[in-house]
Amino acid sequence: MTLRSAAPMSLVCQHCKDSRATVHITDVMPEQRERHLCQDCAEKEGIIIKQHPLSTNAILQQFMKHKAVKGVADDLSCPKCGMSFREFHVKGQLGCPHDYEVFGEVLKSLIERTHEGATRHVGKSPSTADAAVRKRTGLLRLQRALRQAVEDESYEVAARIRDQIRVFESP
Amino acid sequence: MTLDELTLTTGEWLRGAGNLSEIVLSSRIRLARNLAEYPFLSTASSTERTEIYRRLADTISALPQERDALLIDVDEADEVDRQVLVERHLVSQQQADSEGRRGVSISPDEKQALMINEEDHLRIQVMGSGLELYALWSRVSRVDDALSERLAFAFNPELGYLTACPTNVGTGIRVSVMLHLPALRMTKEIDRVARATRDMRLAVRGMHGEGTDAAGDLYQLSNQTTLGKTEEEIIKGFSDQIVPKIVEYERKARESLVQTSPHLLDDKIWRAYGVLSNARRLSSDETQTLLSPLRMGIGMERFDRFDISALNEMFLYSQPGHLQKMHGQSLCDEERDVVRADYLRRRIAEN
Numbered sequence: 001m002t003l004r005s006a007a008p009m010s011l012v013c014q015h016c017k018d019s020r021a022t023v024h025i026t027d028v029m030p031e032q033r034e035r036h037l038c039q040d041c042a043e044k045e046g047i048i049i050k051q052h053p054l055s056t057n058a059i060l061q062q063f064m065k066h067k068a069v070k071g072v073a074d075d076l077s078c079p080k081c082g083m084s085f086r087e088f089h090v091k092g093q094l095g096c097p098h099d100y101e102v103f104g105e106v107l108k109s110l111i112e113r114t115h116e117g118a119t120r121h122v123g124k125s126p127s128t129a130d131a132a133v134r135k136r137t138g139l140l141r142l143q144r145a146l147r148q149a150v151e152d153e154s155y156e157v158a159a160r161i162r163d164q165i166r167v168f169e170s171p
Numbered sequence: 172m173t174l175d176e177l178t179l180t181t182g183e184w185l186r187g188a189g190n191l192s193e194i195v196l197s198s199r200i201r202l203a204r205n206l207a208e209y210p211f212l213s214t215a216s217s218t219e220r221t222e223i224y225r226r227l228a229d230t231i232s233a234l235p236q237e238r239d240a241l242l243i244d245v246d247e248a249d250e251v252d253r254q255v256l257v258e259r260h261l262v263s264q265q266q267a268d269s270e271g272r273r274g275v276s277i278s279p280d281e282k283q284a285l286m287i288n289e290e291d292h293l294r295i296q297v298m299g300s301g302l303e304l305y306a307l308w309s310r311v312s313r314v315d316d317a318l319s320e321r322l323a324f325a326f327n328p329e330l331g332y333l334t335a336c337p338t339n340v341g342t343g344i345r346v347s348v349m350l351h352l353p354a355l356r357m358t359k360e361i362d363r364v365a366r367a368t369r370d371m372r373l374a375v376r377g378m379h380g381e382g383t384d385a386a387g388d389l390y391q392l393s394n395q396t397t398l399g400k401t402e403e404e405i406i407k408g409f410s411d412q413i414v415p416k417i418v419e420y421e422r423k424a425r426e427s428l429v430q431t432s433p434h435l436l437d438d439k440i441w442r443a444y445g446v447l448s449n450a451r452r453l454s455s456d457e458t459q460t461l462l463s464p465l466r467m468g469i470g471m472e473r474f475d476r477f478d479i480s481a482l483n484e485m486f487l488y489s490q491p492g493h494l495q496k497m498h499g500q501s502l503c504d505e506e507r508d509v510v511r512a513d514y515l516r517r518r519i520a521e522n
Binding site for chain 2: 043044080081082083091092093094095096097100107110111114115116117118119120121122123124125126127136137141
């Protein structure tokens with residue numbers, strides 16, 4: 001059982017004897033003892049788990065500092081809900097579905113960064129979405145599957161997918 | 172069905188059964204959806220918020236499969252009930268703590284909970300014991316289809332489902348599994364999990380989500396990317412690759428403990444049993460920490476004083492909300508620790 005206490009200043013990590021200890025633990029089992037570790041050593045011990053190196057918030061912060069974004073984003077605000085890009089930056093939440101259009105390219109490049117470079121939806125659509133939308137996402141999905149099959153050198157699968165794409169593309 | 176009736180059992184995800192259940196406690200999938208004609212909750216007025224609530228609650232309760240569901244107005248629920256819902260993973264901490272009209276519709280089997288007015292207008296979530304993501308996906312997708320025939324969800328052909336936070340845009344899917352990894356922590360190899368998940372852009376967190384530490388050696392693993400992949404691809408990555416890999420690491424770590432330090436392992440298990448069956452005061456955290464080696468001991472057949480369902484019962488009922496619900500009145504921290512220790516001693520003696 002471990003308890004975290006308030007951080008006493010300027011302790012050196014007991015493990016690596018190098019970095020400043022920022023994690024302070026009082027073990028009460030199996031015996032009472034205090035330990036002072038730095039972030040890295042605490043992570044190695046499994047006491048805390050490293051967050052993904054780029055959390056969404058970090059990406060957003062980094063992104064807003066970017067020179068190209070600064071000027072452009074400042075002026076953007078949604079006529080429907082009144083949300084400005086600056087306000088979005090503070091809250092981390094958009095104001096309405098229309099914001100995705102209003103914040104256009106600026107938001108798009110943010111989305112790209114948070115989703116491993118992806119810019120297009122290939123998953124399911126509402127059952128009421130029109131046939132054209134379904135056809136397009138279906139086609140995108142097949143094209144991705146084709147690329148994968150070629151990469152895996154599964155040429156028989158690739159040939160089958162190619163035929164499916166032809167059917168899809170025929171009017 | 173009422174909330175009080177729900178709390179008589181440990182519910183679905185704590186059944187302690189299912190695929191790889193000695194290490195994978197539970198699986199969960201949630202979809203984020205918003206009504207196209209309303210603003211997101213960050214700018215919605217309280218009138219709009221109430222309209223969204225009514226619209227969704229009415230549509231959900233009109234679904235044939237939701238006929239017997241329990242709708243709880245979280246805004247009107249008292250603090251203990253809210254805590255109980257969080258502990259059963261039926262609502263998020265955020266849903267419990269926020270303000271304004273909000274609620275949850277819970278299916279009688281407790282496998283499904285639809286949160287209304289959480290961060291998005293609607294979050295459809297399904298959960299189960301062990302690793303069972305494929306079955307959960309078909310269930311959650313069916314509910315989503317049924318609702319989308321009756322409601323217009325905010326959707327854009329290019330970006331997919333539009334969500335309040337752009338980190339959820341696209342599929343709006345969050346797949347998560349809760350893993351019990353005591354041996355990896357004991358053998359100090361837990362960073363292998365972090366390494367294994369890093370390139371897949373998955374998040375590893377403590378049991379209660381972002382910012383919480385891994386009390387009781389429970390880790391929650393979930394996807395971060397929601398755009399540019401199909402739901403099936405995301406699920407496949409979890410089910411067929413990452414989860415089996417981590418389970419294998421944990422199994423190896425357990426085996427190596429048996430090989431190299433069986434006395435240390437048994438001592439940890441039986442010492443925890445000793446404390447749980449004798450202590451006069453126990454905090455929630457300490458209880459979780461003590462139950463962890465026992466959970467492992469049962470899974471490894473090195474501990475047999477009670478079985479996994481008894482352990483899961485203690486795991487759930489020793490948490491603050493359930494403890495107070497069971498006791499019939501709210502208690503301060505100090506009182507809770509005494510009542511908790513009493514309960515655990517009694518429950519263990521029953522076996």
